[in-house]
Amino acid sequence: MNTPSAQPALLIAGHGTRDEGGAAAFRDFVAELGARNPQLPVAGGFIELSPPPLGDAVTELVERGVKRFAAVPLMLVSAGHAKGDIPAALTREKERHPGISYTYGRPLGPHxxxxxxxxxxxxxxxxxxxxxxxxxxxxxxxxxxxxxxxxxxxxxxxxxxxxxxxxxxxxxxxxxxxxxxxxxxxxxxxxxxxxxxxxxxxxxxxxxxxxxxxxxxxxxxxxxxxxxxAEVIGAAEELLDLVMERYREAVKGDLRMNCDSCVYRIALPGFEDKVGLPQQPHFHPDDDGHHHHPHHGGHAHSH
Missing domain, CATH: 3.40.50.1400 (Rossmann fold)
Structure with a gap:
């Protein structure tokens, strides 16, 4: 059995929402994962809109003595946040906390x-x-x-x-x-x-x-x-188990990103101009109050 020092921590990366109920559900979910895995340091944060920011979650882990962690995006599909914003934020955290290392997992669905x-x-x-x-x-x-x-x-x-x-x-x-x-x-x-x-x-x-x-x-x-x-998926037992599955994949290095139809790598009709371009933070006009924190700069896209 791994000791906490030998086992990478788990960082959960969420999208964020202006809805306090949704943000609280995320925080409760992270707390439940920690309670179910007492040997594993677990923290979670948001890219935008809701506290705590992802950077605060990384700082929390570092203050608990963590040097290595696996980051799992708590997202159903691999869109701009999973492909760009989270990796950019993690790169920034690595610069802020010299000596830490991380692996990055894949989104959850469809599973x-x-x-x-x-x-x-x-x-x-x-x-x-x-x-x-x-x-x-x-x-x-x-x-x-x-x-x-x-x-x-x-x-x-x-x-x-x-x-x-x-x-x-x-x-x-x-x-x-x-x-x-x-x-x-x-x-x-x-x-x-x-x-x-x-x-x-x-x-x-x-x-x-x-x-x-x-x-x-x-x-x-x-x-x-x-x-x-119908209702949303919610903090179902299956979701808790799946996040841990994604964590184990990331720790093992079993990463299967969906590169075959990635708009930043493949010339898809109507999107040819995006191939090879650095990704920039984007705007969701339908998310009320949607904005990005200033530290999310453009960066080259990679898997």
Missing amino acids: PALLKVLERRVDEVLGDTDRSEVTVLLVGRGSTDPDANAEVYKASRLFWEGRGYAGVETAFVSLAAPDVPSGLDRCVKLGAGRIVVLPYFLFTGILPDRVRQQTGKWAAAHPELDVRS
């Missing part, structure tokens, strides 16, 4: 364990309704990165396989099409009479709330349809 949780979230609102009569609309955050959006579509397809739903469609709440109303319209055009809108988010926050609000508004305009809203 069978999380698909199982999503299935449970749908079942919670279905009751005894036959799945073959239900179309699910999986709604992701949305990104300007086509690879990240494609990962959400991959999750939808994997969620459809073998579960007996009439269909699983995909939409986004920010930055990418189709939006939630368009996704619901598509479900109807495909013959759906019963629809469950399933937010592809880990915790509550402004954007999952917006998904629910947009769903409610659309449903009110279509009273002839049965439209229900």
Whole structure:
């Protein structure tokens, strides 16, 4: 059994939200991971919007005597934060704390364990309704990165396989099409009479709330349809286990980044100008109050 000094610590990197409930859920999740792994130093912080900042979490680990850690992004897809902002922040922390070293893990989804949780979230609102009569609309955050959006579509397809739903469609709440109303319209055009809108988010926050609000508004305009809203993934047992799986991968060096369709490495149609460019911090217009801390500078993209 490894002693704490021989085992790299675990650093959880979150996106951040203006929603205090969502931020508290992240902090509680990090605390639960620490409680479940008392031999392992665990800390967590946010890239933006919420305390504590990621830098404070690194400082906390250093003050506990940590020299090595594995950083796991608590994110479902590999978009700008996972590909750029977190590595930039970690590079900065390495300069601030000479002598530390780290490995960087991969995002969480789509993973069978999380698909199982999503299935449970749908079942919670279905009751005894036959799945073959239900179309699910999986709604992701949305990104300007086509690879990240494609990962959400991959999750939808994997969620459809073998579960007996009439269909699983995909939409986004920010930055990418189709939006939630368009996704619901598509479900109807495909013959759906019963629809469950399933937010592809880990915790509550402004954007999952917006998904629910947009769903409610659309449903009110279509009273002839049965439209229900499922809950976010939340701090499920499967999520806790998956983070530890990603931690062990990072410690072993078993890193499988999705480079084959990365917009910064491959010339994808319409995005050819991004190949080889340094990444800059980006702006989410649909995240209320969204901003980046000044220390997140541009940097060369690499895996």
